[in-house]
Amino acid sequence: MQENYLAKWLNNELPEEEVAQFKESKEYASYKKLRDVTDRLTAPEFDMDKAWNNLNNRKSLQESKVIKLNPFKKYLSIAAAVVLVFTASYFYYANLNEKVYTQYAERAEVVLPDASEIQLNAGSKISYSKKKWDSKRDVALDGEAFFKVAKGKRFTVTTDNGTVTVLGTQFNVENRKDYFEVACYEGLVSVQHNNEEIKLPAGNALIVVKGEMRTMEIPKNGEPSWLSNESSFKSIPLKFVLDEFKRQFNMEISTQNIDTDQLFTGSFSNTDRDLALKSISAPSQIKFKLEGKTVLFYAEAP
Structure with missing residues (x-):
């Protein structure tokens, strides 16, 4: 039997007399079932070359006993391995979390499966399981991010600074390095x-700055x-004010002779x-120097 016999059959290239002969073999039912399964299988993009290289690398590290197979069983084993790889990849990608990112000077709106809404500020990211x-x-x-949560089961926002839990409400969460605000x-929020x-x-x-926690009133x-x-x-x-400016305008920030721990109360435009x-x-009471995409904030020496 030719070495590419199976490939010709899979591509419908075998002569009719050879197809009839193949259908009489005991391996035909297994091959046909395998081809029917692979025809229905839908898989994401997969780097087959990388997968085979990994398989060959592992194979070279192991001592294997060589068993000679007849042509049909040999190709059945290979085809089964390919199906296994595709199936594993399909279920892996199907269970990946949904992820949304925003770059600096960029915002995004996300509608969740229950119609809850998320407004994502610049330089932020969320992930969740749609499935x-x-x-x-x-x-x-x-x-x-700002959340408008549809009423229903418990809704949780997880950050590395803390966890926020609600049933249905509107709230804002900011989770940055050394800064956490809810x-x-x-409604009512549990933090x-x-x-x-x-x-x-x-x-x-609730505001936590470098581990120090305080509460404040905001408009209902x-x-x-x-x-x-x-x-x-x-x-x-x-x-933190300068960090936010950097995110909103996608600019590089440097400082000179400035106490960046001094407290700031005020606001700035995100568009001008x-x-x-x-x-x-x-x-x-500081000055700034603008050069292209870089801003230097400085204070003159007394």
């Missing part, structure tokens, strides 16, 4: 931070200022760069 959403409404957040605009649970009714916010039934293209701060270290620079520098 398991009905049983587990859980969103992982790195950055800042603001409740409607787990450092093994402590804090209940936030509408009109209240409102929304975070960044949704209106403005970044607002109340007694927040200047460092020059106005934003003035809004930051004037209250802080």
Whole structure:
């Protein structure tokens, strides 16, 4: 029998007399069932060369006993291995979390499977399981997002600074390095931070800066200022204000002779760069120098 006998049959290239002869063989039923399964299988893109290289590398590290197979059994084993690879890849990709990213100077809106809505601020990302959403409404957040949660089962926002749990409400979460803020605009929010649970009714916010926690009042039934293209701060270290400017305008920031721990209260426009620079520098009594995509904030020596 020719070495490419199976390949010709799979490609419908065998002469009719050879097809008839093949159908009389005991291996035909197994081959036909295998081809029917592979015809129905839909798989994502897969790097077959890489998979075979990995398989050959593992094979070279093991001592194998060589068993001579007849042609039909030989190709059946190979085809079964290919089906196994495709099937594993299909289920792997089907269970991957949905992920949404925003770059600097970019925002995004996400509608979840239950019609809950997420507004994602610049330089942020979320992930969630679309497949398991009905049983587990859980969103992982790195950055800042505003949530409008449809009523239903428990809804959880997981961050590396703490966990926020609600049933149906509107709230904002910001999770940055050394900065964590949860603001409740409607309903009730439960926040787990450092093994402590804090209940936030509408009109209240929790802020944690470098491990120091405080609460403050905010407008009820409102929304975070960044949704209106403005970044607002109340007694927040200047460092975090400059970081937010960097995210909103995608610019490089440097400082000279400035105490970035000084507290800043104020706001700046997220759409007008020059106005934003003035809004930051004037209250802080500092100056700035703009060169292309780089801004130097500095204070003159006394």
